[in-house]
Amino acid sequence: MQLSGLVKRFGEKVAVAGLDLTVPTGSFYGLVGPNGAGKTTTLSMATGLLRPDAGTARIHGVDVWAQPVEAKRLIGNLADGVRLFDRLTGEQLVTYTGMMFGLSREEVASRTADLLRIMDLGEAAGTPVVDYSAGMTKKVALACALVHAPRLLVLDEPFESVDPVSAANIEDILRGYTASGGTVIVSSHSMDLVQRMCDHVAVIAQGRLLASGTVDEVRGAQTLQDRFVELVGGRHHSEGPQWLRQS
Numbered sequence: 001m002q003l004s005g006l007v008k009r010f011g012e013k014v015a016v017a018g019l020d021l022t023v024p025t026g027s028f029y030g031l032v033g034p035n036g037a038g039k040t041t042t043l044s045m046a047t048g049l050l051r052p053d054a055g056t057a058r059i060h061g062v063d064v065w066a067q068p069v070e071a072k073r074l075i076g077n078l079a080d081g082v083r084l085f086d087r088l089t090g091e092q093l094v095t096y097t098g099m100m101f102g103l104s105r106e107e108v109a110s111r112t113a114d115l116l117r118i119m120d121l122g123e124a125a126g127t128p129v130v131d132y133s134a135g136m137t138k139k140v141a142l143a144c145a146l147v148h149a150p151r152l153l154v155l156d157e158p159f160e161s162v163d164p165v166s167a168a169n170i171e172d173i174l175r176g177y178t179a180s181g182g183t184v185i186v187s188s189h190s191m192d193l194v195q196r197m198c199d200h201v202a203v204i205a206q207g208r209l210l211a212s213g214t215v216d217e218v219r220g221a222q223t224l225q226d227r228f229v230e231l232v233g234g235r236h237h238s239e240g241p242q243w244l245r246q247s
Ligand SMILES: Nc1ncnc2c1ncn2[C@@H]1O[C@H](COP(=O)(O)OP(=O)(O)OP(=O)(O)O)[C@@H](O)[C@H]1O
Pocket: 010, 013, 014, 015, 033, 034, 035, 036, 037, 038, 039, 040, 041, 042
């Protein structure tokens, strides 16, 4: 994936200020930054959900905004805060998504069964998604992102609310996916997760790229957490306000 000169303004606010980023095929790429850094806005522009004010996004050479249908076939997207058709059951929702991508009924049925099993949603397959917990909703959304076997997976905070066993299962699936040539971009606030899973990382703040490269290049001799705080700043070495102390 290649992002060139991406810009997005919301009124006076510049959310993304001319961002260039190249994500190599087969990489597991972490996107990190403080709250409000522009991660979700960047990923939304990169996946065809939010039109950039300037710049381009290309996936395997396909321009996301000039050739949206071709681009969307290549992308599996787990977006932050996007509403699902949650009156459908988990099984119906994954089936519907697969059929939207033009898969045959038999193929969709078999992939849906595989994905629900992997996500540990087998028992909840017939339950409306509106009745799912936050973690179950995240998992069914991830199943929807995977059903058409995309070449690029874009995951905004995929492990938020997901229990540790499910997270470990999902991590295994994602590792297998990149090992077979798939590319994953994951935005996360968990430096441990990025250090453990990602081979590359980009740090953004105030809509700008502060550092990018392999995880080892970006962190140098420090932990990723320390390097992140050094790059981004804003750490308050204080025990909090006096009125909050108990004695
Ligand atoms: N629809 C919108 N309208 C107005 N401002 C927006 C909109 N979406 C995002 N912003 C602003 O753009 C900036 C970047 O937001 P964004 O959601 O991309 O950050 P983020 O890095 O994903 O943050 P977080 O880690 O908190 O999820 C923020 O200042 C936010 O308030």
